[in-house]
Amino acid sequence: MKDITNHFGKLYHPVKAFVVYEQTVDKNIYVESFDIDKNGFAINAHPLSIRESTALASALDTSEELKNGFFKPKGLLPGNILYINPDRNGFVIWHTPAQNTELFFVGSLGIPNGTASVPPLLWKASKNTLWLYALDDTTNISKETCLSNAPFFNLYHDGKVCMGTVKINIRTDFSLEDFISEWEKYFFNSYFSHLIGNKSPVKGNIIQLWKSLINTRKKFPLTSLLKNGLTIKQLLS
Numbered sequence: 241m242k243d244i245t246n247h248f249g250k251l252y253h254p255v256k257a258f259v260v261y262e263q264t265v266d267k268n269i270y271v272e273s274f275d276i277d278k279n280g281f282a283i284n285a286h287p288l289s290i291r292e293s294t295a296l297a298s299a300l301d302t303s304e305e306l307k308n309g310f311f312k313p314k315g316l317l318p319g320n321i322l323y324i325n326p327d328r329n330g331f332v333i334w335h336t337p338a339q340n341t342e343l344f345f346v347g348s349l350g351i352p353n354g355t356a357s358v359p360p361l362l363w364k365a366s367k368n369t370l371w372l373y374a375l376d377d378t379t380n381i382s383k384e385t386c387l388s389n390a391p392f393f394n395l396y397h398d399g400k401v402c403m404g405t406v407k408i409n410i411r412t413d414f415s416l417e418d419f420i421s422e423w424e425k426y427f428f429n430s431y432f433s434h435l436i437g438n439k440s441p442v443k444g445n446i447i448q449l450w451k452s453l454i455n456t457r458k459k460f461p462l463t464s465l466l467k468n469g470l471t472i473k474q475l476l477s
Contacts, residue, residue: 254276254280255275255276256273256274256275256276256292257273257274257276257282258271258272258273258274258288258296259271259272259274270287271287271288272285272286272287272288273285273286273287273288273289273292310412310413310414310419311324311326311330311332311416311419312415312416313415313416313417314415314416314417317416318334318416318417318420320334320335320336320378321333321334321416321420322334322335322362322381322472323472323475323476324416325476329366329367330366331364331365331366332363332364332365332416332419332420333362333363333364333472333475333476334362334363334420335360335361335362335363335375335378335381336360336361336363336378336424337360337378338357338358338359338360338459338460339357339358340355340356340357340358341355341356341358341428342354342355342428343355343356343358343428343432343450343454344429344430344431344432345393345431345432345433345450346431346432346433348433349393349432349433349447350447350451351432351447351450351451351454352454352455353454354454354455355454355455356450356453356454356455356456356460357453357458357459357460358391358460359374359375359391359460359462359465360374360375360376360377360378361373361374361375361390362374362375362387362472363420363423363424364399364475365419365420365423367410368408368410369400369401370400370401370403370423370426370427371398371399371400371401371475372390372392372395372399372401372427373387373388373389373390373399373468373470374387374388374389374390374391374465375387375388376388376462376465381472382472383471383472383473383476384471384472384473385471385472386467386470386471387399387467387468387470387471387472388465388466388467388468389441389442389465389466389467389468390441391441391442391446391449391460391464391465392432392441393432393433393434393435393446394430394432394433394434394436395436395441396436396437397436397437397439397468398470399468399470401427402436403426403430404430404431404433406426406430408426410422410423441466442464442465442466443463443464443465443466444464449461449464
C-alpha cells in the first residue's frame with residue numbers, strides 16, 4: 241500500500257482536557273484541567289491554573305478582525321466617525337449629511353426608482369447587522385443627541401435594518417473606510433419593500449412622502465421625522 245502520510249495536513253495531538261462544573265443553585269462555575277498522556281488518557285486532574293486560563297483564552301480568541309486591521313482607518317480617523325467598539329462583536333457609529341442618493345422600491349409600492357433627497361443619517365453597524373436613524377443636523381452631535389426614525393421601509397422600531405435577501409459579506413481585511421462604504425452600498429442598493437409592523441416611521445404617509453420627493457429637487461422635509469425616544473448614548477452598548 242502506498243504511504244500517503246506526507247500528503248496529510250498538520251496533525252494535532254490532544255494534550256489537555258477541560259471539564260466545566262456548575263452548581264445547581266447559584267450557577268457558579270468551576271473548571272478542572274486534565275493532562276492527556278501519550279495513550280490518550282486523561283490524567284493529573286487539577287483546578288485550571290492562571291497559565292492554562294491564559295493559554296485557553298488565546299486559543300479561543302477568534303478576533304482575526306483585530307489581527308488583520310479590521311476597523312483600522314487608512315489614515316487619520318474620518319471626521320464623521322463617532323464611536324468605534326473594537327471588541328470581537330464590535331461596531332462602528334458614524335453619520336452622513338443630508339444628500340441626494342439613488343433609491344430603489346419594489347413595484348408593489350407604486351414609487352418609481354430614482355434620485356431623492358435624504359436627511360442626515362446616523363449609522364451603527366457590526367460585521368453582520370445594521371441599524372439606521374435620522375438626525376435633525378450633524379453640526380452639534382453629542383451623546384445626548386436625540387434620534388429620529390430613519391424615514392425608510394424595511395426597518396424595525398429599534399432602528400435595525402431588515403436586509404432581506406441581501407448577502408452580507410464584510411471581510412475581515414476591510415479598513416474602517418471600506419467597512420463604512422460597504423454598508424452604505426448594501427443599504428442604498430437594496431430594494432425597499434415593506435413596513436415592518438405596518439407603522440409609518442414618519443409623520444403621515446411614507447409612500448406619499450417618497451412619491452413627492454423622488455426625481456425632484458425638493459429637500460427632505462425634516463418636519464416629517466418622528467423622534468423615537470433614543471439618544472446616541474443608548475447606542476454605545
